[in-house]
Amino acid sequence: MAVVELFRALGDPNRLEIIKRLSTGKPYTINTVTSGLDISRQGARKHLQILVDSRLVMLETKGRDTRVSLNQKRFDEGKAFILDIERRWDQRLEALRSVVESD
Amino acid sequence: MAVVELFRALGDPNRLEIIKRLSTGKPYTINTVTSGLDISRQGARKHLQILVDSRLVMLETKGRDTRVSLNQKRFDEGKAFILDIERRWDQRLEALRSVVESD
DNA sequence: ATAATATGCAACCATTTAGTTGCATAAAAA
DNA sequence: TTTTTATGCAACTAAATGGTTGCATATTAT
8 A cells, every 4th residue: 555655655754754845835955855854864864865755755866966856745635634534524424413313 | 642542553454344334333342343353352352452541442340241432522633633634735736836827 | 230331551562763883985176 | 196085895882673571460251
């Protein structure tokens, strides 16, 4: 299930912080998007790689530095999962309501 | 950040399966909601506890067995996060578009 | 009363994860 | 051309995670 990998990737404060930064749409490099994370460069790089592996983030080498960007589409899969859960749940409430009303 | 814990809890196939089952709204006990997960009862119980700790799931002891239910509200926090990311990103696209149009 | 069922608690183990440090290299700046 | 900057790769460690087994206990069914 691809959505598991997505949630897994989002389930870390450093990675979520990277995602937040990228969501602004400002141009980022590996260096800038991981700056100030209170872990080493290599630690941050690993988190970034997890985001890349989960297809939430894309890298593009550009001379000396590497451009980092968000793959917005990927979020839709997570959104779809949550919406589906909520929809089913709402159906349950609806079913419950109709039973009550049939009395 | 509470949303990290939420995503973290969702980032496991067994836990996601439990969530899916609960979303149907059918009544479940610890036993029934974890049945057939291909791990031991205690293993499944640990996953369930993680869902409880993340406030996605609620337990209520009822005699010999324990009723398990979904806390639908909690999903809204995850949805809100994703929607926020997407909104920011769309704003970026919008800003980009207006720059192009100003030429 | 006895047996079966649904659960809890704790110890343990293997693997994964999050983090580090050290070293290497190509591109850009001085 | 020398130095700085942005990056990569690999080895290592500590802690967390996912899983197990064994044993205990209260409730329900026979």
